[in-house]
Structure formats: structure tokens, C-alpha cells
Amino acid sequence: MPELPEVEHVCRNLQKLVVGKTIGCVEVRLPRIICYPSIQEFCAQLQGLTIQGVRRRGKYLIFSIPPFELISHLRMEGQYRLAISEEEQPHTHVVFHFTDGTELRYRDVRQFGTMHLTDRPENYPIGLQTLGPEPFDESLNASYFLQIAGRRKLSVKALLLQQDVIAGIGNIYADEALFLAGIHPAASCWQLKKKDWQRLLVSVREILQMAIEAGGSTIRSYADGYGRHGGFQIQLQVYQREGQPCQHCGREIVKIRLAGRGTHFCPKCQKIPRVQSDSQSVQRRKEA
DNA sequence: AGCATCTCCTGTAGGC
């Protein structure tokens, strides 16, 4: 499941593979992938245009194809692959035929991926329009999290998954970052102090940076533009390691369900920050 | 408003 590091890697490879290529025609075999505009317009508008660049924003891939932008989200299992004459893999839903005889194939087993083609920001997918800051954005700091979530009772894991709060984090790296920060995923946002947010932000950046350098994580199906798998999965400390010993303390990794997602953590290393709430302090005064 | 749950989808794993 591609998150920021995987999309970043795909993006860098696509920059090498498709920039400068001119589209001859486009084949759309699964209409649901194309969210905007209609299939007919999508194909007709791309014909004869040249790809000038590819960039990433959150988990979105944005192809610059003047005067348009093609915004592609891989969701769970979307993959791009540049091909010449190789046999086509099943679940290939969109094919961009280039004038040089090569083709860019979009493959997506679970059919969750989306594409938008537009020259107007108001037609961007909602998620891109409301996307929060990039994790490596220098203006991002602990105060931002305190301000946006300091009073909320939402779990910190659920908050990390909200793309309008911080862009690009998915289930794998949310679990890993919380482990690295020593914060319990079920801790409520209001329980975190500024230093906790600071530690979490540092951990998020550290995990994402390491994963980018390793070429991302391949859990089920992720592959880059060349069909290569990522290497970070072997460095995962908690994700999908339920029942195995924590590599820090030896305690069994536990799996719970949080925010509708499988959530993995070490019950010894990851604590809910201790906060003395008003009601608790009133209670203590009464007891005293 | 804020939060939880459901939905889309298919391959895989586990139980019987």
C-alpha cells in the first residue's frame, strides 16, 4: 500500500522514464479509474500532449502535461510500469501509448486508484485541495499539532492518518512512527504535551526518510516504475509483527483495531502520556 | 463539529 515513501520513489522513477514523452493515444479499460472528466474527454485531451514533469504531493502523483495536470492516486495497489512489448500483466486498466512505441501501463488489482485530468485547481480531487502540510515542510512544528489537535479526544493514530492534518502518512508508517516516539497509538490527542508532539514529528520524519532511502516498503504488491520492490519492510519494528517480540524490550507486539485499521504496538515501550486532568486533580484533592 | 463506521474491490489465508 503506497504511502509517501513509495509514491516518492515511484515519482522519481517516472521522472526518469516518461518526462519528454509524447502521448499518441490513451486506452481506458476500467472507467471507474477516471474520475474527471469523462472517458472520452480524458482520452481526447491527452492525445498529442507531452509530459513535462512528474511531482508528488502527499500520496498524489501529479503529471504535468501542459495545459493539463494529471492527478493520480494509487490508493492500495496502483502501479505504473513502462513497457515496450512485454506481455501485459492482468488488471491493467489504463494504457498511455507514447509516440516512440513505448507505453505506460497503470495496473491496479483492487481498482481503488483514481485519476483526474484538469487545468483548473477547483477540479482537483477534494483530498488534494484540502491536503495538509508535507511532513518535511520546515514550517511544520509541535505548536502546529498542539493548535490543531491539542484539545481533541481523537486518538493520535487516527490523527496521523488524516491527510488534511499532515500529508502522506498511511497505516504502516503511522504505527512505525508511534513506536519510534514511544507513544501509544490509542492515546488521545489532548493527552499529548508539546514535547510529545515534537518527539512524534521527529519520529515521523525519521521513519519516512529511512523508508524513502530503502525504496519504500513492499507489503503486498508495491512496485516502482521498473517493477522493482521496496526494501524497508525488513526494517519494520511493529507493523504486521503481531505476536513477535519487540526488538527493544522483548515484549510481544500487540495488534488492536483503531480508526478502522489494524494497529500494531509494543505495550511496554509505548505509553499513554500521563496527564493530570481537572477532574483527576479535583478527585485527588477530595481524597486528600 | 467531531468522530466512528460503512463502502468500494480482489487476492489471500485460515477453518472446516
Added chain:
DNA sequence: TGCCTACAGGAGATGC
């Protein structure tokens, strides 16, 4: 062996 069910999850929709 073969069938059935649960599960995986990003993001948008829905409901409380």
C-alpha cells in the same frame, strides 16, 4: 480438494 468467510486499507460518504 474445495468452499466459505474474514481480512487487508485510502479516502469519500454517511450517520450519530
